[in-house]
Amino acid sequence: MIENVVKKYGNLEAVAGVSLRVEAGERLALLGHNGAGKTTLMRMVLGLTPLSSGTINVLGDKPGSRNARDAIGFLPESVAFHGALTGREQLRHFARLKSVPAQAAEDLLERVGLSYAADRKIGTYSKGMRQRIGLAQALLGKPKLALLDEPTSGLDPISRHEFYDIVDDLAAGGTAVLLSSHALTDLETRTDRIAIMSKGLLVANDSLGALRHAARLPIRLDVTTSVDAADRVSAHLGGTRMNGQSVYLTCQPDEKLGKLQEIMALGNDISDVDITPASLEELYRHYSGQQGDL
């Protein structure tokens, strides 16, 4: 959908040749530090910002065209509404603009858990409630492509969980979802593919497992030993002795099973083993840091 897109602001290349595809029903997470070009990329897909070069194709149409805008649901970062309107009025207004029946607005208010506050002025809403209205309007008319810019910022963990439930339903209904986020832990389980941007470049674009594999980040093994066996265990396995009862060691993904066998062979000296694969945060640092060194 996005091919070799460049956006220049003067000498600054905000997006420097990014190519990206989102398939129907796929949840793609776009990661990157502040200023990496995520929002700019989304704005170009929306047709709000003209491209400096390259092409973007939204379901066969140009970004910003009527067909493209009909097919896209967008939740902007720090979404804002008219404070003097009630939630219901605002959502019904958007429904009319999208030529969606008013009942759809009611259903969505219910879906995002705002029915109870639908007749209160948006000016009195909390940030989380405004975010819910924002999500509801992005879902109006079952969009073919949903662009969600930092959708979970300002949401508490439970709201966040509910939010990803809605995103899952959306993707299950065939919507292509492109979301950017800083809440890395959520994305680990709730997305199909992860794209990482750094300084306007796409530095990674794959499933979490494949990214882990390619990064060859070490797996961490925390071995808990029986009392006073830590010295013996660390002498045998290598690794770092943390205290009297635990040893910490790392290995590459393909060495994992062998290492585990070694550990099991120690028998009664071992009381527990924790295996931690590289977290998304480590991966993220790995990929965006790599770019930083260049």
Add this chain to the structure above:
Amino acid sequence: MSILTIARLELLLARRNMWVATSVVLMGLFTTVLTLAGGAPTGTLGVDPLIVAITSITTLSVYLVPLIGLLLSFDAISGEAERGTLALSLTYPLSRGGILLGKFAAHICVLGFAIAVGLGLTAGLTIWQYGMADLSFAPLFKLFATSLALGSAFLGMGYLVSAMVRQTGVASGIVIVIWLVCVVLYDLGLLGALVADDGGYFTKTVFPWLLVANPADAFRLINMPDVSVSVLTSGLGTAGGASGTIAQLASLLLWPVAALFAAWMVFRRVEP
């Protein structure tokens, strides 16, 4: 369809934000006072009391209608850009021209309602004081229609400013300057030039056109063709009205169209 949707929302917002109430109270209050005050000296003169009231109200409207128009429009685009509601609106399937026309439709309704209430009060009070006989209502309708045109011109200018600047504060400053120039300084400037020229070429040929080029002056001329000139300066004869009704009408109709078109051209290029 989407124009109506925008207009509907803007009307709702104008009601919530008390703009409708404010405009109606302003227009109603001033027209009532002028009708009652204007009636006092004319009762014995035998002039159509409605004409007297309309003359005073025209003088007032020249100040008030542009002011209300600019106040309604100055944050139409910059305000939305500042609040962050503009970017989201623009991702919906409707054209920027549609957004502008929808806002315009709502604002002209607010303005029209306020003017209608004001002039309705004038008509009602005059009838109450003098009875229906001998009143001619045609000038009242002319005043209403030309007020709408005047208001549209300044709404358009407000949108233009609003689309050009990103901050509402700056927009409000600029529209105040526009208002001052159009309804006060422009006339003062022309007056100065007239005095300096002392009845020469400028007074006879350029001045009438310059006068009618300002929509506020065109509005004044069209609604009080006799009085306006003596208001500006004595001894001018009909120089002020020399441009004729057609030029005055053209000015009042071209300004709204040109201003709205310019606003649309600028708004089209706005990157939210």
